[in-house]
Amino acid sequence: MIEFMKSIAKQAGAIALAGQLELQKKRIHTKGNARDLVTDTDRAVEEFICSRIREEYPQYGIFGEETGKSDSSSEYCFIIDPIDGTASFVHNLPNWCVSIGLHKNGEPIVAVVYQPSMNDLYYAEKGKGAYLNGTKLHVSACDTLVESIVGTGFFCLRAGWKEENNLKYVSRIAPLVCDLRKYGSAALDACLVARGSLDAWWELCLAPYDIAAGVLILTEAGGRITDLHGGTEFPQKGIMGSNGALHSTLLKFFEDHQDLHS
Numbered sequence: 261m262i263e264f265m266k267s268i269a270k271q272a273g274a275i276a277l278a279g280q281l282e283l284q285k286k287r288i289h290t291k292g293n294a295r296d297l298v299t300d301t302d303r304a305v306e307e308f309i310c311s312r313i314r315e316e317y318p319q320y321g322i323f324g325e326e327t328g329k330s331d332s333s334s335e336y337c338f339i340i341d342p343i344d345g346t347a348s349f350v351h352n353l354p355n356w357c358v359s360i361g362l363h364k365n366g367e368p369i370v371a372v373v374y375q376p377s378m379n380d381l382y383y384a385e386k387g388k389g390a391y392l393n394g395t396k397l398h399v400s401a402c403d404t405l406v407e408s409i410v411g412t413g414f415f416c417l418r419a420g421w422k423e424e425n426n427l428k429y430v431s432r433i434a435p436l437v438c439d440l441r442k443y444g445s446a447a448l449d450a451c452l453v454a455r456g457s458l459d460a461w462w463e464l465c466l467a468p469y470d471i472a473a474g475v476l477i478l479t480e481a482g483g484r485i486t487d488l489h490g491g492t493e494f495p496q497k498g499i500m501g502s503n504g505a506l507h508s509t510l511l512k513f514f515e516d517h518q519d520l521h522s
C-alpha cells in the first residue's frame with residue numbers, strides 16, 4: 261500500500277507541475293483564465309489519484325477536496341488534497357504539495373505528502389515511523405518558547421472569521437517565541453514539524469483533507485497533535501502539532517487566551 265501511495269503521489273505531483281507551468285504562462289496576462297486553470301489542475305490531479313485508487317482498491321472509500329465523499333461502506337478511506345497550498349501553487353512559490361492519507365475506521369494508518377518543487381516525499385505508516393526520501397524523521401527537542409520557531413496559517417481570515425480569528429493569538433505569541441512562520445500549506449506545516457524544522461504549528465479552521473496525511477507523519481516522527489484545548493476534536497476545534505516537548509506550554513498559552521477564540 262505505501263509503495264502504491266508514494267507512486268501515485270509522485271505522478272500526481274508531475275501532473276500538477278505541468279499544470280503550474282501552463283498557469284505561469286497565462287497568469288501574467290490573463291487573470292480569469294489563471295483561476296480556471298488552477299481549478300482545472302486541482303481536478304485533474306484528484307481525478308488521476310481517484311482513478312488509480314479505483315483501479316487498485318475499488319472497494320475503498322474516497323474523500324477528496326474536489327469531489328467530496330464517495331459512497332462506500334468500507335472501513336478504509338483515502339483522503340485526498342490534490343494541491344495543498346493553492347496560493348503558493350498559483351504564485352510559483354515552493355510551498356505546495358499533494359497529500360494522500362489512508363484511514364481505517366477513521367484512524368490514519370498510511371500517509372504520503374509529496375512536495376514537487378523540492379522533490380521531497382514524506383511518508384509514514386502507523387507504528388513504523390515517518391520518513392523523508394528514505395531518511396527517518398524526528399521532531400526537534402526544543403522545549404522553550406523563546407527558542408522555538410512556530411508555524412501558523414490564516415485560512416480563518418478568508419473563511420470570514422472577523423473577530424475571533426488567529427491574528428489575536430499571533431500578536432500575543434509573537435513576542436514569546438524566537439520567530440513565526442507562515443507557509444500556506446497545512447500538510448507541509450505538519451511535515452516541517454515532523455522533520456524538526458518547525459517546533460510547532462497551529463491553525464484554527466481547517467478541513468480533514470488538509471491534515472489527513474500530515475497528522476500521521478507528525479505523530480510517527482514523535483510529535484503530538486491535539487485540538488487547541490488538548491483534545492482530539494481537530495481540526496474542528498483548531499489544531500496544534502508540536503514536537504511534544506512544547507505541547508503543554510502551548511496549550512497553556514491557548515487556554516490563557518481562550519477568550520480570543522469561540
Ligand code: 2AM
Pocket residue numbers: 341343344345346347412413414415444445446447463465466467470
Ligand atoms: P489549500 O491550499 O488546499 O486551499 C493555509 O492556511 C491552509 O488552509 C492550507 O492548507 C489551505 O489549503 C487551507 N485552506 C484553504 N482554503 C480552505 C478551505 N476552503 N477549507 C479548508 N481549508 C482551506
Ligand code: CA
Pocket residue numbers: 325341343344345469470
Ligand atoms: Ca488543502
